Amino acid sequence: MGKTLLCACEDVSLEEVRRAFAAGHRDLESVKRYTGFGTGPCQGKSCLALVARELLRLGATPGEIAPFTSRPPGQPTPLAALAALDPATLPAGHQGVPPEAPPRRPGPGALPPLPERADVVIIGGGILGLSLAYELARRGRRDVLVLDQAYLNAGASGRNGGGVRAQWSTSDMVTLALRSLALCRRFAVDLGINVWFRPGGYLFLAPDGAQVARLERNAELHARHGMRTRLLSPEQALEVVPHLDPSRFVAASWNPDDGVVFPWPFLWGYATQAEAMGVKVRTFSRVTGLRRSGDRLTHVETDRGAVACQLVVNAAGAWSKQVAALAGVATPNRPTRHEILVGEPLEPFLDPLVSLLGTGLYFSQSQRGELVGGMGDPDEPEGIVLGSSLRFLARFARASTRLMPRLGGVKVVRQWAGCYDVTPDNNPILGPAGYANFHQLHGFVGHGFMMAPAMAELYADWLTGRGKHELFDRFSLARFARPGAAVGEDFIIG
Amino acid sequence: MPRLPDPRFDADCTIVFDGQEIPARAGEPIAAALLAAGRPLVARSAKYHRPRGPFCLAGSCHSCLVRVDGQPNVRACRTPCRGGLVVRTQHALPTATHDLLGVIDRVTPGGLDHHHLGTSSVPLNRAMVAFSRRLTGIGKLPDDPLLPPATPREEPFDVLVIGAGPAGLGAAEALAEAGRRVLLADSEPRAGGRLRCRYRLPGEPPPSLAGQVEARVRSAGGEVAIDAPVLGLWLDGGSVLALLHQRAEPGGLRLVRPARVVLCAGGTAVPAGIEDGDRPGVFWGRGLAVALAEHGTVPGRRAAVLGAGDEASELAARLDEAGMVVTLVPAARRVLGRGRVRGLADGSGGELGCDTVAVVQPPAPATELARLLGAPVAFDAMAAAFAVTADRHGRTAVPGLFAAGEVTGAMDAAQAAEAGRRAGEAARG
Numbered sequence: 014m015g016k017t018l019l020c021a022c023e024d025v026s027l028e029e030v031r032r033a034f035a036a037g038h039r040d041l042e043s044v045k046r047y048t049g050f051g052t053g054p055c056q057g058k059s060c061l062a063l064v065a066r067e068l069l070r071l072g073a074t075p076g077e078i079a080p081f082t083s084r085p086p087g088q089p090t091p092l093a094a095l096a097a098l099d100p101a102t103l104p105a106g107h108q109g110v111p112p113e114a115p116p117r118r119p120g121p122g123a124l125p126p127l128p129e130r131a132d133v134v135i136i137g138g139g140i141l142g143l144s145l146a147y148e149l150a151r152r153g154r155r156d157v158l159v160l161d162q163a164y165l166n167a168g169a170s171g172r173n174g175g176g177v178r179a180q181w182s183t184s185d186m187v188t189l190a191l192r193s194l195a196l197c198r199r200f201a202v203d204l205g206i207n208v209w210f211r212p213g214g215y216l217f218l219a220p221d222g223a224q225v226a227r228l229e230r231n232a233e234l235h236a237r238h239g240m241r242t243r244l245l246s247p248e249q250a251l252e253v254v255p256h257l258d259p260s261r262f263v264a265a266s267w268n269p270d271d272g273v274v275f276p277w278p279f280l281w282g283y284a285t286q287a288e289a290m291g292v293k294v295r296t297f298s299r300v301t302g303l304r305r306s307g308d309r310l311t312h313v314e315t316d317r318g319a320v321a322c323q324l325v326v327n328a329a330g331a332w333s334k335q336v337a338a339l340a341g342v343a344t345p346n347r348p349t350r351h352e353i354l355v356g357e358p359l360e361p362f363l364d365p366l367v368s369l370l371g372t373g374l375y376f377s378q379s380q381r382g383e384l385v386g387g388m389g390d391p392d393e394p395e396g397i398v399l400g401s402s403l404r405f406l407a408r409f410a411r412a413s414t415r416l417m418p419r420l421g422g423v424k425v426v427r428q429w430a431g432c433y434d435v436t437p438d439n440n441p442i443l444g445p446a447g448y449a450n451f452h453q454l455h456g457f458v459g460h461g462f463m464m465a466p467a468m469a470e471l472y473a474d475w476l477t478g479r480g481k482h483e484l485f486d487r488f489s490l491a492r493f494a495r496p497g498a499a500v501g502e503d504f505i506i507g
Numbered sequence: 508m509p510r511l512p513d514p515r516f517d518a519d520c521t522i523v524f525d526g527q528e529i530p531a532r533a534g535e536p537i538a539a540a541l542l543a544a545g546r547p548l549v550a551r552s553a554k555y556h557r558p559r560g561p562f563c564l565a566g567s568c569h570s571c572l573v574r575v576d577g578q579p580n581v582r583a584c585r586t587p588c589r590g591g592l593v594v595r596t597q598h599a600l601p602t603a604t605h606d607l608l609g610v611i612d613r614v615t616p617g618g619l620d621h622h623h624l625g626t627s628s629v630p631l632n633r634a635m636v637a638f639s640r641r642l643t644g645i646g647k648l649p650d651d652p653l654l655p656p657a658t659p660r661e662e663p664f665d666v667l668v669i670g671a672g673p674a675g676l677g678a679a680e681a682l683a684e685a686g687r688r689v690l691l692a693d694s695e696p697r698a699g700g701r702l703r704c705r706y707r708l709p710g711e712p713p714p715s716l717a718g719q720v721e722a723r724v725r726s727a728g729g730e731v732a733i734d735a736p737v738l739g740l741w742l743d744g745g746s747v748l749a750l751l752h753q754r755a756e757p758g759g760l761r762l763v764r765p766a767r768v769v770l771c772a773g774g775t776a777v778p779a780g781i782e783d784g785d786r787p788g789v790f791w792g793r794g795l796a797v798a799l800a801e802h803g804t805v806p807g808r809r810a811a812v813l814g815a816g817d818e819a820s821e822l823a824a825r826l827d828e829a830g831m832v833v834t835l836v837p838a839a840r841r842v843l844g845r846g847r848v849r850g851l852a853d854g855s856g857g858e859l860g861c862d863t864v865a866v867v868q869p870p871a872p873a874t875e876l877a878r879l880l881g882a883p884v885a886f887d888a889m890a891a892a893f894a895v896t897a898d899r900h901g902r903t904a905v906p907g908l909f910a911a912g913e914v915t916g917a918m919d920a921a922q923a924a925e926a927g928r929r930a931g932e933a934a935r936g
Contacts, residue, residue, distance in 0.1 A: 014616045015783035015841060016555070021562070021570050024554035026618045047622075053553065054569040054580065058775040062871040066891035075888040083878035085739030086750070088566075088694075089580070093653035094752065097760055102661070103743045110741055112881040201632045206622050209636055256648070278622060357580050358553065360644035380636065382644030403741040403748060414652065422578050422649025 019067065020060040022053025030064055034071045039119050041065060041081045043164045046171065046277050051081060054089050054357060054426055077119040083111055084427045085401055089357055093421030095410035103407055105392035109350075109400025109430065116163035118297040127295055130321040132156035133476075134313045135328055136300050136336050139170035140276075140465040141454050142328035143283035146292045148473030155291035158320060160313070162299040162332075165280045169330050170462055172431030174353055174385050174507070176366045176377065177463040178215040178271035179240055182231050182504040185440075185484060186460075187238050192467035197274055200466070204282035208274045209380035213364035215271035216245075216253055218262035218416075224370040228266040231504065235268065242268040254367055256419045262369065273366055273377050273385075276462060300329075303340040309450050310340060324476070326452045331397050331432035333442075333455035342447035345493055346456050347435045350398040351507055352405035354428040356384035367416075368506045374412045375506050376420075384423050387507045388412055395435075401428045433459040437493060438501035443472070446490040452476075453490060459507055509543040509805060511829055516803030518543075520590035525602050531588035532802070538564060538571050538584040539802040547787035547806065547847050549573055549583055551599045553645060554619060555612035558603070558846050560787030563776035564794030566694060566736075570785070572645060573597065578653075579646025584794075597646040604846070608642070656759035664690040664729070666934055667749055667765035669737050669876065672700020673712055673920040674912025675771035676720040677927025678901075678934065679729070682769075683720075685935045689729035690763055691720075692751055694736035697801070700773055701913075701920055704796035706821035710921035735761070740768070740879050747880065747907065767934045769901065770877055770910040771927055774870025779813065782841040784866075788848030792822045792867035805829050807862035811836045811851050814867030822865055834859055869917040877914070880905045890917060901930025909934045 017027040025048045033047040041064065044050065050064055051057030057080075065078045118124070133149060135142040138161030146157045161167070177197050179190040196203075197210045219225045228244060235242035245267050247259035253267060284294045295317075302314035303325065312319045329336040331348035338344075359382050366377035376386030388409045406428060414421045435458050436442060442456040454472060457464060475481045510516045518530035522540060531540035538561040541549055547560040549571050561571040564584045571583035574595040583594070596603035611619075625635030668679045671693035679691040697703060698717035705714065721731045734754040741748045747768055751761040776791035778784060788807065792814065798804035809832045812823045823833045840854030842864060850860045872894040874884045882903040884893045894916040901909035911930035912923035 016557070016612070016616075016618065017780065017782045018552075018557075018778065018785045019780065021559070021568060021778055021785050022553065024552045024557065028618045029620075032620070054572070055567060055775075056875070058873065058875065059563070059568050059778055059871070062892045063777060063780050065886060065893070069888060069891070075886055078886045078888075080874065080878065080884060080886075080893050083875045085741065085879060087739050087875055088736050088752070090738050090752065091653055093655050094760055097655040097658050098750075098762070099658050107743050107745060109743075110739075110879040110881075114881065198633075199629055201626045202629050205626055207624060207626060207632070207636075211636055211640065281622075357646075358644045359579060360647050361640055362648040380640055380643060382640075400742070403739070403743045403750065414655075418652035419648055421652035421654070424580065 019063045020050035020053065022055050023049045025050040027067060030067050031071065034068060039068065039073050039123055040077060040164055041068070041079065042167070044068065045081050046166055056084065056427060057081065074120040077117070077123065079117045084429055085110065086425060089424035089426050091422055091424050092410040092414050095406045095425065096414050096421070098403065098407035100404055100407040100411065103402070103404035105390055105404060106394050107402060108398055109402045111400060113399050116167065116297060124297060125295065127298060127315065127318050127320055128158060128293060131158035131293070132322065133158070133324045133326065134320055134322040135159045135326040136313065137161060137328035137330055138165055138280070138294060138296060139168045139328065139330050140279050140283065140462050141468065142326065143280055143287065143294070144465045144469035145326060145328065145454065145472050147283045147287040148469040149476060150287050150290035150292050152473050152477040152479070154477050157292045159292065159294045160298045160300055160315060161296045164296050165284060166277050169431040170280055171277055172353070172429060173276055173462050174375065174377065174387055175274045175276045175379065176215070177274055178268065180215055180217065180231060180235065180242060180266060180268050180271060180504070181502065182227070182234070183500055183502050184234065186502055187234060189464050189467045191238065193463050194270065196466040200279065200282065204286050206278045206282040208278045208282070210272055210274045211380055212270055212272035213366070214253070214267055214269040216250060216365040216367050217266040218250065218367065218369045219264045220262050220369065220371055225264045227370070228264060232266060240268055241270055242266060253365060254363060256417050258416060258418060261416050271366070273379065275380055300336060300339065305340065305448065308448055310448050324450045324452065326454055328454040330455060330461065331434050333434060337446065337453070340447055340451055342451065344442060344490060345437050346442070347395040348397045348432040349395055349435050350393055350430050351387055351389055351433050351459060352401060352428060352430045353385070353387035354406065354409060354425050357424045357426055358382035359423065369412070369416055372412055373507055374409070374416065376413055384420065386413060389507050397432055399430050399432070401430055434461065439505050440502055441488050442490050443488040444485045458505055509545060511803035511805060513803055520588065522588050522592040522594055524594045525596055533589050534587050535802045536584050537573065537575070537586050537588055537594055539798055539804050540588050541583065542804050542806045548604055550596060551603050551606050551608070555615065556599065556606050556608040557612050557785060558787050559785065562778070562789060563791040564798050565776060565791065567775045574646055577650030579649060659760045659762045661762045661764050664688055664763055664765045666767045666769060667692065667763055668769045668771060670700060670771035670773055670912070671698035671717065671731065671733070672771060672773050672912060673702060673924040674927030675700065676716055677924040678769045678771055678911060678931030679724050680720045681928045681931030682935060683723045683727040683729055686727055687935055688727065689724050690732060690765065691724055691729065692732040692735045692737055696734045698731065698733055701793055703800060704793050705800045705825065706796065706818060708817055708821060708919065710919065712920060712924050737876060740876050767907045767909065767936060769930050769934050770895065770908065770914055771912045772873035772876060773913045774872050777868060777871050779866045781839060784842050786842045786844055786848050787846065788844070788862055789842060789864040789866060792818065792865045795865050796822050796825055799825055799829055805831060808832060809861040810863040810865060811859055811861040812865045812867060813839055813851070819867040822867055826865070831863070834861065870913060872914045872916065874914065877903065877908065877910055880908050882908055882910070887916065899929065900933035901926065902933060
């Protein structure tokens with residue numbers, strides 16, 4: 014028996030598209046993520062219409078068939094070519110391409126209705142919301158509704174670089190991250206779906222003495238937590254990543270137990286297992302209001318109807334500030350765009366995630382062999398902006414090829430952006446705020462993905478009467494009213 | 508007969524393909540030389556290690572990726588030959604022709620469910636992840652760093668016309684007539700788009716149109732950039748900024764800031780979409796017609812032209828004139844053969860022997876650049892295609908962005924030229 018290939022770049026067959034549809038992925042964005050079609054060198058130019066036609070045959074209506082988001086560059090382009098562009102001539106602060114369009118909802122029959130009431134409503138179907146729903150259900154609190162405005166993985170949970178590390182600068186973050194790493198190692202078995210956790214380590218490079226001092230402080234902290242973090246000379250770092258230019262850094266920090274994952278399946282895994290225990294996950298359902306009575310929220314209003322509830326959790330990531338505002342609660346979050354790109358798939362050449370401190374540059378190689386890298390931009394203004402800029406391509410290309418010249422021939426196939434949910438002290442906002450039953454679970458500043466598995470356990474313990482971790486007092490919204498109370502996390506990259 | 512007997516197509520150098528010398532014509536694509544040498548199998552597919560070869564012959568499908576002079580994932584259909592060029596197959600053990608990993612395809616008749624593979628225990632999962640990583644990736648890291656080309660400076664133009672097929676030629680001509688400074692850019696090595704197929708269809712503009720329009724564009728102060736794909740459209744700086752990769756001399760990147768854009772990008776080859784339709788020896792009809800006309804490529808002895816209509820008949824006529832035994836086949840269920848095509852099956856026991864299949868179906872409109880700027884596209888369920896929504900004058904919902912020709916839906920070349928002309932008139936501003 015032969016195969017009918019719809020996407021030749023990634024070898025996605027008709028049968029795989031049918032399986033994805035049967036698993037509930039009806040829109041092209043979701044089918045793309047579940048099957049991998051359209052993610053290869055041609056970026057869907059050849060196969061998009063073929064897959065759309067098949068979805069139509071399977072029962073999708075023409076109205077719900079919309080192409081997945083187009084991403085630059087239009088052809089695989091070597092980093093060396095992009096490094097010719099001068100970022101100074103490409104000003105920051107523009108919206109980028111494509112302009113954000115409202116998520117296109119599948120036809121009326123395709124979405125199950127919202128319940129009239131639920132014990133817990135979690136706003137945001139990213140990894141924080143879904144992992145919390147899963148952990149609540151495991152602890153017996155199963156009347157849980159998770160709402161997302163789009164398809165699963167549309168937000169930062171589906172847009173991040175998939176790094177999971179324990180190399181942090183505060184004890185709180187180290188502790189959480191170590192637990193998340195332990196859960197990542199078991200996730201595929203516990204949740205029944207591969208996340209391709211690969212412990213290739215994290216290699217932080219310090220370009221100057223001040224950055225070396227940070228690494229030394231962190232290494233002492235890590236040693237107290239039993240981690241294997243080691244400080245390396247440039248020569249030792251070259252043994253870990255042979256192609257680096259050793260003149261670009263003076264020391265490195267290396268923890269071989271950090272690693273990378275493939276982000277998307279985490280959401281499918283948590284959602285599927287939570288739903289099996291009775292949780293309801295409703296996509297394409299946007300929260301429009303929060304109804305209040307006295308010191309409690311009573312209903313979550315959406316564009317598909319209102320839901321009465323006992324408890325509301327704001328896990329809306331970059332949108333959490335807007336969600337809090339619906340209840341009149343002001344939060345200091347500053348959502349800020351961070352851009353990222355992916356290259357052509359190459360045979361393994363890079364084990365760890367590499368980050369050059371002080372520049373925002375980081376890159377790793379995914380399980381599929383693609384270079385995945387991003388670079389924060391100090392000139393990026395606050396705002397929920399998801400478009401892509403040429404400026405980012407130019408900045409990343411210059412910085413990455415300087416640090417690792419052989420990346421010059423690596424071709425970029427796609428760029429995109431997500432938002433960091435930035436807080437004043439780079440720590441999350443947790444616990445009730447404004448109303449006794451309005452819980453906050455946001456403000457993770459680009460590391461919410463890696464912290465979520467551990468965070469959800471602690472939060473679910475608290476919400477099911479199993480004890481409240483001291484983190485929840487330390488990271489309450491109220492801390493911003495008493496400056497100096499929380500130790501800021503300073504080891505943010507990207 | 509590997510090539511048309513014409514001195515224009517005679518081999519004048521050799522390239523080295525997996526250690527074997529292959530006669531080639533300097534300047535022709537690697538794919539043309541390999542097809543002339545009877546070597547349609549040039550690659551292995553990403554997951555199943557299926558035999559692959561050039562399909563679209565037009566730079567879009569990426570089925571012909573090879574390593575060339577130490578650079579991975581180079582398109583054989585897009586990279587010109589020169590004497591001594593070293594071409595290697597990738598992602599195979601040991602070569603694409605004889606790849607032991609082809610067993611993956613044979614033992615997974617229903618496909619691989621990579622989401623649930625090896626999830627029964629933690630040690631098994633860990634081993635599976637480590638092992639599968641060794642199988643991933645197409646090609647190795649480049650041997651040498653490429654040097655950045657010169658830093659491009661922004662070049663203003665009145666209008667950027669993307670695509671020099673009938674629609675783009677029509678638009679550029681209308682703009683140049685009105686004195687507009689146009690940059691007419693095309694990703695192909697020659698202007699003309701589908702006119703390069705040399706089909707003799709009713710109303711089809713003559714191939715000489717390209718030369719006439721080029722002269723007119725230049726006389727109005729504009730420029731024609733051939734072999735210059737538009738890598739993307741961004742909005743850095745607040746208005747449309749296009750990045751072009753000028754592959755021909757002098758080469759390098761170009762940053763273009765046009766006041767308006769007319770998108771005439773035509774369409775992209777669509778895979779056959781039938782069982783084993785990805786076998787080496789299956790080609791996109793238009794790509795094959797161009798290769799025959801411009802490089803004398805005759806890919807085999809017996810061809811099946813899969814499709815119906817005027818284009819299919821014209822392609823069959825061209826292949827017949829080239830000496831192939833040609834059969835027109837309106838529909839088929841399956842391609843026979845493995846390392847290369849050996850026939851077509853119709854699903855009810857009927858089989859047709861052939862070593863070449865040319866797929867004739869309307870290309871998928873190349874909507875990507877329009878979507879980058881937020882222009883709406885519509886799905887035509889009958890045609891099973893997304894197309895840019897534009898009015899009779901090529902106006903899209905995005906100010907300053909016009910679209911004409913096959914990027915807005917199927918039409919013949921005469922209609923495309925007319926639509927392009929109207930869009931060019933509307934884009935004069």
